[in-house]
Amino acid sequence: MQPGAPGNTHHPLGSPRWAGVGALALGVFAFVTTEFLPVGVLPQIAADLRVSLSTAGLMLTAPGIVAAMSAPATLLLAGAIDRRRLLIVLTGLLLLADLGCAFAPNFLVVVLGRALLGAGLGGFWAVALAAGGRLVPARLIARAVSLIVAGITCATILGLPTGSLIGSVWGWRASFAAAAILAGISILGQAVFLPSLPVAEKLVRSDFLLLLRRGKVRRALALVLCLFGGNLAAYTYLSPYLEAQPGLGSRAVPVVLLVFGITSFLANLVIPGALERHPRAVVAGQAAAIAIGLLGLVLSAGTLPVTLLLLLLWAVPFGAVPLCLNHWVQGASTEAPEAGSALYVSTVQIAIALGSAAGALAVQGLGLPANFGLGAGLALVGCLLLLQG
Known part of the structure; x- marks a missing residue:
């Protein structure tokens, strides 16, 4: 690290700043809502801009690829810039990306807007996760990060269906316009509620290389790949798995998904206390629950009551894993928390892309529920990584 602006790296602010934590959570909610917004309106976009559905799918691929690179790049380029100012600038990129998509004359402009989203997304995640720990005392870090991560689950439960509804009524461009309004509100919240967050030292490339040389950090990142990749696969x-279940009509699927999402959200809120006291046991429990839940779903296909119970079991680690793994990576990189956050975010984005692609190949080659078996296998590999320390 190189000397930069004065300031501590952890909670130099006196009393907890929960309003600031809330502003960060709203920012995460806005970013994730926009990241997955095309899922609900992809056919409309493809038809309006006269591209195939597979081509329109680049709207989902582009942000993830760019975000994986932008997480470490943003911190290296930002130097000693106050993190409050940096977060506002990154959310400004989100606002520009949403407006660019809302008024795009062709698909190329849409893809460029989505790439701009990725540039802001990777940097915001990395900075926000580290900044959240600076807004509260050490004993409350897990709680603060859980609230920030809850923005992801809220985006899944509320943001995506709302965006899809707006698109079905007023068109897909209105969905992105609404997302732009949300981004503007998020910028306002950060400007009002976030205190100044100066940095004592600015990151350099050697900080990342130092972390990556450590076996504990590499195993932690490999665990992120396994558990995130398994979940997404x-x-x-x-x-489609639920729609194929006898006795569960297509109209009931959204209700099941809603219950799944609510369970994930609640798990994210109740896990921090145990995570602070027994991190290894909690992370191992999440990995085991994913493996048991997904393997059970492979074996129980066609037995509806058992299937629903296994879904609830899986929903708990699905919601808690982002918080647990961020905590695990931070524990392995305590001397460089921002670098650790950047590596975590990059690995998450890579895991999302690879997990989704691997799941698609499993379904294409072996059919449902082969992808659940793949996810269970990856979770078991994660359990083995935990045994190594």
């Missing part, structure tokens, strides 16, 4: 095809 299965979750991507959860709807």
